[in-house]
Amino acid sequence: xxxxxxxxxxxxxxxxxxxxxxxxxxxxxxxxxxxxxxxxxxxxxxxxxxxxxxxxxxxxxxxxxxxxxxxxxxxxxxxxxxxxxxxxxxxxxxxxxxxxxxxxxxxxxxxxxxxxxxxxxxxxxxxxxxxxxxxxxxxxxxxxxxxxxxxxxxxxxxxxxxxxxxxxxxxxxxxxxxxxxxxxxxxxxxxxxxxxxxxxxxxxxxxxxxxxxxxxxxxxxxxxxxxxxxxxxxxxxxxxxxxxxxxxxxxxxxxxxxxxxxxxxxxxxxxxxxxxxxxxxxxxxxxxxxxxxxxxxxxxxxxxxxxxxxxxxxxxxxxxxxxxxxxxxxxxxxxxxxxxxxxxxxxxxxxxxxxxxxxxxxxxxxxxxxxxxxxxxxxxxxxxxxxxxxxxxxxxxxxxxxxxxxxxxxxxxxxxxxxxxxxxxxxxxxxxxxxxxxxxxxxxxxxx
Amino acid sequence: xxxxxxxxxxxxxxxxxxxxxxxxxxxxxxxxxxxxxxxxxxxxxxxxxxxxxxxxxxxxxxxxxxxxxxxxxxxxxxxxxxxxxxxx
Numbered sequence: 001x002x003x004x005x006x007x008x009x010x011x012x013x014x015x016x017x018x019x020x021x022x023x024x025x026x027x028x029x030x031x032x033x034x035x036x037x038x039x040x041x042x043x044x045x046x047x048x049x050x051x052x053x054x055x056x057x058x059x060x061x062x063x064x065x066x067x068x069x070x071x072x073x074x075x076x077x078x079x080x081x082x083x084x085x086x087x088x089x090x091x092x093x094x095x096x097x098x099x100x101x102x103x104x105x106x107x108x109x110x111x112x113x114x115x116x117x118x119x120x121x122x123x124x125x126x127x128x129x130x131x132x133x134x135x136x137x138x139x140x141x142x143x144x145x146x147x148x149x150x151x152x153x154x155x156x157x158x159x160x161x162x163x164x165x166x167x168x169x170x171x172x173x174x175x176x177x178x179x180x181x182x183x184x185x186x187x188x189x190x191x192x193x194x195x196x197x198x199x200x201x202x203x204x205x206x207x208x209x210x211x212x213x214x215x216x217x218x219x220x221x222x223x224x225x226x227x228x229x230x231x232x233x234x235x236x237x238x239x240x241x242x243x244x245x246x247x248x249x250x251x252x253x254x255x256x257x258x259x260x261x262x263x264x265x266x267x268x269x270x271x272x273x274x275x276x277x278x279x280x281x282x283x284x285x286x287x288x289x290x291x292x293x294x295x296x297x298x299x300x301x302x303x304x305x306x307x308x309x310x311x312x313x314x315x316x317x318x319x320x321x322x323x324x325x326x327x328x329x330x331x332x333x334x335x336x337x338x339x340x341x342x343x344x345x346x347x348x349x350x351x352x353x354x355x356x357x358x359x360x361x362x363x364x365x366x367x368x369x370x371x372x373x374x375x376x377x378x379x380x381x382x383x384x385x386x387x388x389x390x391x392x393x394x395x396x397x398x399x400x401x402x403x404x405x406x407x408x409x410x411x412x413x414x415x416x417x418x419x420x421x422x423x424x425x426x427x428x429x430x431x432x433x434x435x436x437x438x439x440x441x442x443x444x445x446x447x448x
Numbered sequence: 449x450x451x452x453x454x455x456x457x458x459x460x461x462x463x464x465x466x467x468x469x470x471x472x473x474x475x476x477x478x479x480x481x482x483x484x485x486x487x488x489x490x491x492x493x494x495x496x497x498x499x500x501x502x503x504x505x506x507x508x509x510x511x512x513x514x515x516x517x518x519x520x521x522x523x524x525x526x527x528x529x530x531x532x533x534x535x536x
Binding site: 206207209229237345412 | 466467468469470471484485488490491492494495496498499502503508509510511
C-alpha cells in the first residue's frame with residue numbers, strides 16, 4: 001500500500017506550534033494525536049470545528065490515523081453545519097471550546113493532561129485515503145463535495161514548498177490570518193508546515209496590530225500566510241512588522257503596486273498562490289515579477305475549444321478553470337478575472353446562482369436577485385440585493401438570509417421592490433439592475 | 449441621534465463613509481450592536497474600520513485585547529475606547 005508520512009521531517013524536540021509564546025514540540029504532538037485517535041468514535045466522517053490551529057491539527061491527524069475523512073464546512077453560515085449534517089448523518093464534531101454540533105455528537109479535543117508516549121512513531125497515511133472533503137456552493141443550493149486524497153494534499157504541500165524554497169533545516173514558522181477550515185488555510189497553514197518540518201502560530205490574527213504581535217511571538221525565520229485584504233491593511237497602517245522572510249497571499253489577486261509597497265515596507269518577498277476548491281493550490285507567482293502564474297510541478301494545462309483545463313497526477317480527471325485565463329504554454333497562464341457567476345468579497349468566494357437560489361427559497365420571496373456593483377474605491381465592494389416580497393420587511397428577509405449565507409455575502413443594502421426589471425425574455429441585464437440601483441439610491445440619498 | 453455625543457456623531461459618519469453604508473449616520477443608535485443582527489457588520493468591516501480609526505485617532509485596535517469584543521459592541525463603546533486610547 002502506498003503511503004506518505006504525516007510529517008515530512010521529524011525532529012522530536014523542534015517546535016511544531018507556538019501558543020501564547022510557548023512552543024509545543026513535535027513529539028508532544030505525536031503523543032497527543034495517538035491518545036486522541038484511540039478515543040475517537042467509529043465514524044467515516046468528522047467535522048472539525050476547533051478554533052485553535054494546533055488543536056485542529058491534532059484532531060485532523062487523529063482522524064487520518066483512524067481512516068476518517070474531515071469535512072470542511074462550505075461557509076460560516078449557521079445553517080451550513082446542519083446542511084452537511086443532513087447529508088453526512090453519521091458524522092460527529094470535534095471541538096475545542098463552546099462550539100455546538102447542531103444535533104451531531106461532539107467530542108472535545110482535550111487540552112493538556114497527556115502522558116508522553118515513549119518514542120512515538122510518525123504515522124503513515126495511505127495516499128488514496130480521502131483526507132478531507134471540501135465543498136463548493138454549486139448552483140442548486142446544495143453544496144457540491146470535492147474529496148481530496150491524502151496524496152493530493154501532500155503533493156501540493158511539497159510542490160508549493162519546493163517552489164518557495166522551503167527547507168526543513170530552516171525551521172521557519174508560519175503565522176496565518178486565514179482560517180484552517182478552508183482549503184487555502186489547510187494547505188498553507190497546516191499541510192505546508194507539517195510537510196516541511198516547520199512550525200506555526202496557533203492563532204488567527206485579524207488587525208494589523210494583531211499580526212505584528214503574533215509575528216513577534218514566534219522566532220525567525222517567519223512566513224506570513226494571508227490575503228490581499230490583510231496585506232493592504234498592514235501596508236496602509238504602516239505596521240512595524242518584525243522581519244518576515246515571505247508573505248504568501250491568496251483568495252483574491254493582489255495588485256503589483258500593493259505587493260511592491262509590502263515588499264519595500266516590510267523588506268520581504270511577496271508570493272501569491274492561486275487555486276480553487278476543485279483543484280486545490282495549483283500555481284504561484286512572485287507578484288512584483290508580473291502577471292504570469294507558474295503552475296506547480298506535475299501540473300499541466302491545455303485548451304479544449306473554449307475550455308481551459310488542468311491535469312495533475314492526483315486528479316482523477318482534468319478540471320476546468322472557473323476563472324477566465326489565457327495560457328502561455330502548458331505551465332504558465334494569465335488570469336483575466338472571474339467567471340460571470342463568481343463573486344469574491346474580501347476573499348470569500350461565492351456563486352451568484354447559488355446566492356440567488358438561496359434568496360428565492362426564502363418564504364415569502366417571489367423574486368429576487370443579488371447584484372455586484374462596480375468597485376467603489378479602496379473599500380471592499382459588497383453585494384446588494386433586490387427582492388420582491390409583498391408583506392415582508394427588509395429585516396425579516398435579512399434575518400432569513402443570515403441563516404443560510406456567509407456573512408460576507410449579506411447584501412448592502414437589500415431593497416424591497418415591487419418588481420424586478422426583467423426584459424421580454426425574463427432576463428435581468430446588468431444595465432437594468434444598474435438603472436434600478438441608481439433610481440433607488442437617488443431616492444434615499446442622505447444629505448451629508 | 450439626539451443623545452449622541454459629538455465624537456459619536458463623528459465616528460458614525462466615519463463608519464458610514466468608510467463602509468459605503470447606504471444609511472444616514474444619524475440613524476445609527478449609539479447603543480445598537482454594530483455587528484451581526486444590529487448594523488450587520490463583519491470582520492472585513494472591522495479590519496477596514498480599524499484602519500481609519502488608527503489614521504484618525506492614532507488608536508491601534510488589537511483583538512487579543514480583552515476589551516476589543518466590548519469595543520466593537522456598539523458605537524458608544526467604540527467611542528469610549530477611542531477616547532481612552534487616542535493619541536491624536
